[in-house]
Amino acid sequence: xxxLTQPASVSGSPGQSITISCTGTxxxxxxxxxxxxxxQHPGKAPKLMIYDVSSRPSGVSNRFSGSKSGxxxxxxISGLQAEDEADYYCSSYxxxxxxxxxxxTKLTVL
Amino acid sequence: QLQLQESxxxxxxxxxxxxxxxxxxxxxxxxxxxxWGWIRQPPGKGLEWIGTIYYSGSTYYNPSLKSRVxxxxxxxKNQFSLKLSSVTAADTAVYYCARLKILTGYYxxxxxxxxxxxxxx
Numbered sequence: 564x565x566x567l568t569q570p571a572s573v574s575g576s577p578g579q580s581i582t583i584s585c586t587g588t589x590x591x592x593x594x595x596x597x598x599x600x601x602x603q604h605p606g607k608a609p610k611l612m613i614y615d616v617s618s619r620p621s622g623v624s625n626r627f628s629g630s631k632s633g634x635x636x637x638x639x640i641s642g643l644q645a646e647d648e649a650d651y652y653c654s655s656y657x658x659x660x661x662x663x664x665x666x667x668t669k670l671t672v673l
Numbered sequence: 674q675l676q677l678q679e680s681x682x683x684x685x686x687x688x689x690x691x692x693x694x695x696x697x698x699x700x701x702x703x704x705x706x707x708x709w710g711w712i713r714q715p716p717g718k719g720l721e722w723i724g725t726i727y728y729s730g731s732t733y734y735n736p737s738l739k740s741r742v743x744x745x746x747x748x749x750k751n752q753f754s755l756k757l758s759s760v761t762a763a764d765t766a767v768y769y770c771a772r773l774k775i776l777t778g779y780y781x782x783x784x785x786x787x788x789x790x791x792x793x794x
Contacts, residue, residue: 564735564736564737566719595779597778597779597780599779599780599781601720601781608769608784608785608786608787609720609769609781609784610784611780611781611782614774614778614780614782615778615779615780618778620782652719652720654720654722654780654781656779659733659736660733661722661724661725661733661734661735661736662710662722662725662773662779662781663722664712664719664720664721664722665719666719667719667720
């Protein structure tokens with residue numbers, strides 16, 4: 564299985580909105596509504612931000628939202644804050660009952 | 674609150690077998706709505722799925738690692754374990770154990786703190 568494709572980096576100013584894309588295939592992203600997104604700060608374990616494409620766990624800010632179209636999923640962060648600066652990873656369940664991650668996107672808040 | 678804790682050697686010699694154990698507390702490893710998995714992250718790089726196990730013993734492995742990976746579960750101890758054979762420097766990584774929620778969605782909702790395993794002679 565190949566890693567999902569994410570941009571290496573994105574950036575935005577405080578208060579702005581950014582979107583991170585995650586492209587897979589019909590065997591993963593396109594075939595299931597089981598895309599999740601994780602935030603990782605340096606030296607920390609990842610934290611679940613979005614699951615099942617667009618659901619938000621309790622305690623995660625509603626500034627974070629997810630969507631999917633075909634084989635591409637997206638994470639949007641609105642009203643950027645300094646604390647949002649981190650690495651973001653998408654993940655999808657696959658047709659062979661495994662999971663696959665994206666390569667990760669470094670978000671810089673300017 | 675579910676907690677997961679990795680344990681095992683932090684240094685492994687090339688060609689040997691890496692062995693880690695994850696102890697689950699605050700919940701049962703025999704939950705019907707959970708898989709238990711291992712994920713790794715080489716220094717400065719992204720996350721890689723290693724494999725998952727159900728409490729019944731059913732396993733699913735990353736095809737690229739399948740020939741070297743064994744994941745097992747011990748329900749009596751509320752633990753699951755990872756063995757990775759014939760390691761090389763490319764296996765140096767932070768290894769995370771995790772709980773994967775299933776049935777009502779498929780995602781990782783609990784992570785261990787991670788343990789760094791270095792492969793070096």
